[in-house]
């Protein structure tokens with residue numbers, strides 16, 4: 001035990017004789033920066049930012065064991081010797097900081113998302129059963145195919161061992177191929193690879209045996225499992241505990257890593273990277289059950305983003321090591337701050353999923369809405385002090401303005417931040433008021449702390465008019481005045497009771513019992529305010545979406561969770577509807593595809609979630625009259641906090 005405020009977290013542990021300096025693991029996560037399956041300079045810079053700040057163990061992103069062409073998302077690949085040198089560089093990087101590096105291997109099985117040329121590939125799985133998430137029917141693997149797959153895992157592990165990795169981890173859970181064999185839902189085989197719990201775990205057992213043979217005696221070998229499926233016919237905890245016990249008793253693994261989620265259904269998928277609707281430490285009961293049954297160390301992961309929670313889990317005996325992914329995506333210095341007793345300075349992940357896993361479908365590098373430096377380490381990894389300190393005024397204390405002010409001040413400029421409201425935060429203050437989204441307020445807490453510790457002069461409750469600014473004549477002005485709700489022509493709504501989503505969130509509306517929410521943005525505002533009206537005002541709510549689906553522009557796991565919440569609350573969701581007007585009783589809509597009118601009668605209140613309009617007045621007044629004028633965020637074009645904070649970073653770096 002050390003004198004650290006988190007003595008358990010910062011105590012060492014041995015895995016098969018490999019010493020980890022602490023119990024903090026950077027959990028496996030795709031960075032989206034692999035180039036042609038190999039991990040280059042951008043990935044190296046990404047890991048260095050975290051490893052030099054005290055992480056004890058890094059598990060690499062999942063590497064394919066066979067070449068998978070047509071990936072929209074650039075994952076690592078260990079199917080050829082090309083992976084060896086890049087992995088060696090990562091191992092050396094970790095060793096330079098006394099950190100250990102394990103390589104992760106997987107095969108997606110029936111969870112096959114991509115294709116080479118637009119046509120669908122043949123997916124493989126233990127059984128030819130329809131997949132609920134990707135809507136494919138895979139090909140059942142023959143026994144020779146299974147044997148070949150085992151050999152592929154062994155070869156890939158052998159390559160990783162040649163790169164010098166300290167360990168190899170098989171990604172079993174999250175619904176990929178090994179999980180498909182383990183689960184009675186996806187494995188209906190009647191041969192030796194199915195039928196019974198022993199049969200279902202045979203593929204994993206043979207994989208681990210072959211890996212040990214390929215890597216030799218020294219490297220650690222472990223696997224990552226999700227012990228319990230969300231679906232009633234899926235894998236149950238007791239069967240997983242038994243499988244882990246049997247495998248560990250046979251000496252086939254040196255540790256077991258436990259996490260959440262499974263790609264076999266939308267409900268399972270939404271837990272792979274659990275949103276703020278999932279409880280902190282949700283995998284801990286399962287990791288505790290496994291830990292009680294095996295003699296090898298157990299890692300636990302999932303919604304742990306504070307050292308206090310990690311320490312408690314260790315203290316309670318839930319796990320031996322705590323693995324975290326987004327805690328480090330949001331704050332690369334997490335471990336160093338925890339070690340130094342600066343836990344209050346940790347920029348805690350708020351589980352919004354927006355810029356980390358939310359970047360995956362587009363194939364973009366992982367990032368963070370609170371810390372856009374993530375995934376851009378080569379560009380923003382080092383903060384360069386300014387050679388010419390300036391007087392800088394930032395107008396608007398939303399996320400974009402706060403980020404611009406903090407970065408400019410950190411670089412040595414003298415920065416004043418004006419916010420006309422009494423609190424910093426802008427629209428993020430609204431977002432955090434919606435049901436289940438209180439954690440979103442963390443973005444305000446975190447950015448405000450950065451603003452204040454950088455020494456920004458913060459003036460809330462002050463309207464920075466053009467006159468005031470021109471009189472003050474700073475060297476540079478950053479306008480971050482945000483946006484206001486967009487309201488269509490009032491003539492559309494004669495006689496109707498119409499309020500905006502903001503009015504509802506701010507408690508400034510008195511909705512009647514029957515409400516229609518007209519949702520143009522397909523983002524968090526429409527469903528959030530619909531749920532709020534149902535839960536807090538007990539209204540009957542119809543949510544009319546001008547798009548394919550509610551939450552269409554949200555990260556899919558968040559959208560699925562919202563769909564469940566709205567369904568549970570009895571909110572009726574009507575997609576493909578464009579708002580045309582309203583009167584005292586009726587809301588007039590049009591189906592965007594058929595063009596047919598849709599009339600919703602018996603409506604007391606229409607709530608507009610109709611997007612936003614940029615606040616551009618100040619910018620226009622200042623244009624051409626000040627030495628240096630910049631604008632960031634919604635006042636340029638209404639988007640999300642992610643773009644505002646990124647633009648704040650860019651401007652703060654540029655000044």
Ligand SMILES: Cc1cc2nc3c(=O)[nH]c(=O)nc-3n(C[C@H](O)[C@H](O)[C@H](O)COP(=O)(O)O)c2cc1C
Pocket residue numbers: 027028029030031060061062104171224259260272273274301302303304323324325326327356357360366
């Ligand atoms: C962008 C991203 C990519 C991920 N890729 C992987 C992966 O390659 N292998 C894996 O086992 N888990 C992967 N995960 C899941 C994480 O390891 C972790 O289980 C999950 O994010 C929940 O933990 P957290 O709350 O600490 O983020 C990924 C997560 C994220 C956010």
Ligand code: SF4
Pocket residue numbers: 326327329330348349350351352353354355356357367368369370371
């Ligand atoms: S984007 Fe959101 S969920 Fe992802 S790391 Fe940042 S705060 Fe966490």
